[in-house]
Amino acid sequence: MAKSVLDADWGQLKAMLDYKCAHAGIVFKEVDAYISQTCLSCGSLLESRSKGIAGLGIREWTCSGCDVTHDRDVNAARNILAAGHGRLAVGIPVL
Known part of the structure; x- marks a missing residue:
């Protein structure tokens, strides 16, 4: 279960970075x-x-x-x- 929580947090961080970069007009690349x-x-x-x-x-x-x-x-x-x-x-x- 702990691994799934960590994966969810990592996914949420990437989603937030993508959203913030799009709002600021910056390209987000993984x-x-x-x-x-x-x-x-x-x-x-x-x-x-x-x-x-x-x-x-x-x-x-x-x-x-x-x-x-x-x-x-x-x-x-x-x-x-x-x-x-x-x-x-x-x-x-x-x-």
Whole structure:
């Protein structure tokens, strides 16, 4: 039962954010849970998403598609920025 209550609260938060953003004229976009495991360079999702890779203890990973090494947090932030701008992450400059 506790899980269903948490899911309902999360759904209500998303509904409120959507409503508030629409009222203010702002676009609200939801990103998927694997945003930190999606390669910024080629857009592929990690093939081996075992608990070792998906765990928060892994801070860096190398894409099996293009061999680029990513910092988990920086990669996720740039992917979220790209989703917010509605464009490919490849066009975002590295800081």
